[in-house]
Amino acid sequence: MLGSRIWTWYTQYSAALQQAIGMSSNDIDANVRPIYQFSEDWEVLGPFQTGTRGMAKRSVLQKAVWGADPLELHGGFRALEYSEQATLKSSLAFNATIQWSKVKAKLSDPRQTQQASADLSVDFPHVEWRSFQDVYGWPALQWQGWARGEIFVQQGVGTITLALHAEHVLEFWVDGKHHFGGDWYGYGRAATTLHLEPGRHRIDIRLVRELRRDGATDEPALNVRLRMQGQGALVQAVLPEINGGYNLLSGILMSDIVGDANGPFASSHASVTLRNDAQVDAHVYAIEGNHNQCEVEFVGAAPVTLVAGQTKPVAFRIACVPPAGGRGPIRVTLKYRLGDEQLTRQVLAYALPPVRDLYAPQKLTFMHPGGMVSYAVLRPPSPNAHCGTDSNVSAPVLLAMHGAGLEADKDLVRHALDELPDLCAWTLFPTGVTPWSGDDWHTWGFADVEAAISAIPDWIKQVGWEGPGVDVDRWLVTGHSNGGQGVWYALTHHPDRIIAAAALSGYSSIQNYVPYSLWRTADPGKTQIAQSALNSYRHELLLENIKAIPVFQQHGEKDDNVPPYNSRLLKQLIYEAEATSDYHEMPGKPHWWDGVMTTEPLKHFLRSQLNTGGPVVAEEPPNLQAFTVVSAGQGTVARYGLDILQLLNPGQVGKLRAEYDPLTPSYSISQSNVLSFRIPAWFQECPFISVNGQMLAETPESDGITSQVVFRHSNGTWLYSSTASDLPPRQGKQLGAMDAILSTRGAFQITHLSPAAQHIALQISRNLCQYFGADTKITNDYNEARAANGSNLITIAIGRDLPTTPESPISFSNSRLEIHDQYSPYPHIYAAANHLAAVWLRPLPDERLDLVVWGADEEGLGIAARLVPLMTGTGQPDFVVADQTMLWKGLEGTLALGYFDVWWKVSRGSYFT
Template identity: 40%
Template sequence: MHVDAEISFRSPLTRNATVRWERVSCKTSIAHDGSTVDFNLGFDQVDWDFAQKIYGWSAFQYQAWLKGGIVNHGTTTQTITLFTDNIMELWVGDLHVFGGDFFGFGRAPLVVDLQPGWTNLTVRLVREVRSMGGVGPPTVESSLRAQPAVPVLHVLADDIVLPDLVDGRLCSNFGSVTVRNQAGAWLTVRQLTAISKEEIVGVMDEETTLAPGQSRPLRMTFDVARKLDNFLFFTMKYSQDDSELHQLTFTVGLTHTNASSLQKITFLHPSGVVSYATLKPPSVSYASSHEVAVLLNLHGAGVEAGGPLARHMFDGAPHLPAWILSPTGMSPWSSDDWHTWGFTDAQAAVSAIPDWIKSNHWRGPGVHTERVLVAGHSNGGQGAWFYASHQPDRVLGIAAASGYTSIENYVPYVIWTEADPLQTGILHSSRASFRHELFAENLDGIPIFQQHGSADDNVPPYHSRLMNTLLAQTGHLAPYSEMLGKGHWFTGIMTTAPMMDFYQHQLNFSQCHKTAPSRFILVVPNSDDMGSKYGIFVDQLSTPERLGKITVSVTVNPTSTYWHLRTENIHRFHLDSNVQLSDPPNEIMIDDLPHSFEVGSNKASFVRDEADVWSLEVALDWKTLDKRYGRQRGPLDAILRSVGPFEVIFDSNDTLPVAVQASRNFLQYFGADTNIVALAEYEEVLKREGNIITICLGASVPGARISHFPIQISSGFITLSTRDRRVIHVPLAAGMGGVWLRPLPDEKLELVVWGYDDIGLRQAARLIPTISGAGVPDFVILSDQARWKGAGGALAMGFFDHNWNISPASYLP
């Protein structure tokens, strides 16, 4: 590839604010099954030491560009699979790919048709401290690996999910096989069966269609009553374009264990895909009539829940009276750092234990799933803060080891592209649910133990010290052990003597009801991840960009209990009757109303009207299509709360490649499944369970399910209607694109991904949730300038309120 070595570009990182192309050598290896090029790139012209003194680890986060090529030495077009380890964005000829495989999962490589001869490659390299380390000099390590795309249907041997055999039988009844369509035509898997001892013991749940280049996990159900051999023999039948059936076979080895040992169990993530966790049952010496709690262990970044490090975390605790459960979060990075997607995976793993007890005829102690003891290391420690601060009524205690407080506090978000302060504020609001520093008051009343090594150079001990200080400011004096000279990880880190004492004390809980203190505070983000505290559950905020807050004063009389609630930014809340309190309120007063409300045994719901007057809701049928509630709450990542496979709709052959790319990213980063369907099937798709991503190009989009939806495209304009009845018309122009959420029935959501042209569409498609920490509000309309200005190139961005109106605090033209 020819580049002009004399041409210069502006950069704030280098002397004279100037950079030029530089020729580098990379390690290349060629084998019979493909070619690999490894990059290990540094930039010596940058004074990294000085930059780090000023900006800390933020100075080690940057982007760079790499240009090269790939050669097809044949005389005909060759289809290849291209693995993009630690690469987020690249161009293969004219094919633009965003998403890549930044963490090197290898789940969903690209399927690319190479013309004979040379094809240009352009790679945008991104260095990120959390995944690549904070030790200087900050080099970028990544690789490209090309392999011939044969056969037509490829089975990913490393991504087959099966439970362990317990005493010869599968310990749970779900499994998954991921396949990739490497053909240039649509393909349908008609049948997938698993055979042991010449009998069918597992079948695929339903036929599955794959677009060209798409990868999908195939869900299977197994017979857990049969004893199996050491291997399962799989037979798969598929067809292309409804033509004749083709068949392929493969064999998978099984892992044996016994009922009392650590084992791999499978279950369904709320989206319907198969997930797994490792489970260590409690000793059968405990009374079988007694229910013991779950110790929920959240792994750190880059750790596989079934790998050796995670499997041996609790070897030093063989007799804890607990079900020790380590979920995956659907990836070694827990998909999104134990937030929306990984968080629901952890909850589903806990709910799967009663099924395991039933399937395996367990005769030991039962399980108490309503309240869990949450433990975690590193990113898992951060996940423990998230779980407990968002579900305080479901947590027995927190054991956080070497955990950081939040993503943007770990490596501060500086040296980012500048934007209008309101735009920056909206992005901050979009990430508010993950800023655990803001929710320390929710942790008051929960037993907490913190542990951190004083010599930790991965997660500085400042994070644990900060959280301990914030807790103290709420009146919660949490024990904290800083281990002199210890680093980020050492053998036995989760079973030190102080940790074990804390586990034992919290696990000897009685299942008596919780008792509300004389005063407590609930801080609420705009998120469906938020649960209740002492039974108070907030359904809707008054305005979505601010946190909500309820301060409760409790007065206990001999004959009654009286609660006085003072609210901030709360529109609707209810008292959850499933939360059992020893001192439930008989009467509550809200703010400065001159009267109180009697509270019975049934669920009581309260709403604030337009005159700011609270009333008790008599009819509880307010959950209509034009009200935002349940899984619809939260910024753009609310689309991840799908209760079935994502439905990715494309409106033409021009948008099909973007649909395949969105599907690939969902699988790569979340382990999620997607149906790719044409716009003509839109009405049929609405009848299915999953959330919808509609990808469209041009001067119109399909109509919303509610007629008054505030974003419309027609007559050469994009129109935004505000709550105060302003109507803003923005002329359509080259390079424009956007994303916005829309309501569907039954708490479902639709994410519209729109571009006026191909450039605008590809800009918009970058905003589909991929990796955590970015933060995208409910809607973003981009101009062509967003290509180099980032958020500063947005024409409009903001949030929808509880009535699906544009919030007054939004950034508008």
């Protein structure tokens, strides 16, 4: 805790202290001394190759997530001391040799008593970057290294509490304690809480330069910002940030006010993100609004617990007497307990929510399936919308997905389609929860899209809308850059909901953004499994799903961010998939330009698809004699109601091709790697249906409206399913690779089963909040977490702490881990030597999952925790076993990895050493 003594300043520092914080007596007023500060002098070791792809979002972090730090061969950077004579080997430098160097940080004004910061710019001008790039392209401009500095805490102030934000950093060590996750994108959402004694504290930060975030320059420098805040309050409201500075507009996420000052909120959902900086748990037991102005209530049960050091969003509902701001700022008061103390924390909306015209783009809040509040920007159909004369028309949804690093609430996104006020559509700008859209608009980000669409009918009731209705099952999807990639994902994974699509400057897949090169060598048996875990991102393999959907493509000829090759390739592959697209490459245009979302060809396309009411999603293929459905195994994929439910071999795509013979009449279905699928009701009107040449038995009794499930029996025959128990147990939201854990339907339940695992539980909770905006509940009661309704679990265990389950083929003890493989007569046994680590999925009822994070000891647990899904592009399959060598070998340091099939058995093709 901070007492008044913290703000007592020393009038003089010794020369030694001045040197420790890197300042001379001339730098600071003698009467103004910082209580805490970073050092000015930093020791740097690097560069080393990163061995990953270039511009593909987040995937450059694959090496960092899997480890692959060459210094771990020497015990890690933390084990090395600065020496002008010391040399190490690096493939990036002349003579394959590097030495230590030093860099000075730019420190914040010491008169800022609320925070201290250090800005580092690190480069290596002696490296021949240009010649390297001439051969290897963009990936040559990426590198990694380490930097060491100090945090100085003034003598005489006692233990102080600091919130450390490590912007553009993924991992760091403070006083020998490892912190993985950091704040790679500078969100500022979930700081690391430190409790530091007076004196010097060593901090080592890992430097990883990535092109998408840091840019392509002749001298590829990396800019890092470290920031500390002294905490006077024990429970802090985390304020959102704009451009690295505090955004004091609001500590509360809430909807806009609709119509005029007396109008309602667009939605009653709101939230505030809290961080507990105390060293004991906080229990928020009550929430109150302004007296006689606003009423608030928790969404979910109270109390809301924040364990020591945890950051989490707290969801609530708010309703105010009109006008909402008539009595000044909106205030929300939180009451909480710390031990026997009862305390309060007030959060203010320093500026009132904007008042938006009924037809203007407006912020709409809603509940994400993960149990926290998210938002989108919604523009209803205007009075000028060309929706025809039918008073009962239901307009489709126009989804406009933003690019990387953008907030949907910023003018650049919010007003991107202002030139098209006449569209007969509900225009929706979703966020994907974060400016980087969670996970590239995939599992987590697309769940946000679906929740935003589902919130439109609630908005209609909330504001008393009397205009056109909404058809939540008909979408026109568009997006730019990463949003353009999101268009390809939506097209290939949800084709039955899409009436048309416009992909603008989007990359074809994260694997193809730039070529893979400079990877650290690994056994091809391992790399193919890591690659196949990303199959849902390989849109090039899934283009047969888009047949008969109108597609518009646009790309700037001079785009040096997403090369136009991506769109040109997809144009070719769409043609080869017997589909069509209308491609426009804009001469001389870069990646972004004013009006990129409203070019004349694009406006014509949008109006032609929407202002006639838009094409209706067909319940059966119009004039199609044949069509194909392709699935990468991430959930279900349907085309014209023909729905692939389960694949035989995970990690491989599955296909169904249906062909109609009008002479018989019959439908012939051929399949590849499909175990079960659903046939639509209109199929059942056909008297003959065959699968791989086998005629199905007579169609079961049905109402002619519902679909029927067909599955492959263990004897190889194809049968209609009579009950759900006919199908293997791994279904629905359990499908996919390890990132299926992101399909939670409630706050993540994080269970640590020993005090030694608490630090990792807190780290995982912080990372989920930082990178996904996710809510988590941390507990040491496994049974309580397992019973949580709808939620997925993350179980943190060391040795024998972990409860066994009969469904999992992985068993363990203090000294070893066993994997029971149906294709091997003997179990695969891995001893606990060298800090054994493992992560794997286990099934729970109701399509829920339990992600086990296990270590034979504390060091092994820290290794395993790196592999919890954090960012896209890292490629974790269903299970991974590794040891300490993974920290410097990366993927090659794994001992076993692979998939579980739909019976929760180890699948064929998994890798074991």
